[in-house]
Amino acid sequence: MKSILVDLHISADKYILMYQGVAQNVFAHALDGRSVQFPAKILKPFLLKDGVKGRFRITFDDQGKYKGIDKIK
Template sequence: MQHIIVDISITPEEWVKLYQGVARDVHARARDGRSVRFPARILSPFFLRDGIHGAFRISFDANGKFQTVDRL
């Protein structure tokens, strides 16, 4: 299994757009410099009143298929 670490800051207003499907993917820069895109829905468990903020480890298989996400 492979993983990337991203620092995320999504305001509640931005999350509403993602949640409603206006935007479906989150675009971020991994700590190793890679530009990454992943489905916003994987961050749903981490949504709080002030949005989603923090560092996350996103794990995926050799084919690039999402496996798990953990807050660090």
């Protein structure tokens, strides 16, 4: 499986707006410089009162289909 690493710092208020549909996708730059886009809903398990913060590994298959996400830092 392929993966990509992203550092995220999303406030709780901003995440709630994304999750409610104002902007349903997160746009970020991976640590290797690639631009990535993924659904905000995959971050829900990591939402704390101060938002979503940390380094995450997003895994996907050879066709680019999402397989999972893990917080690594």
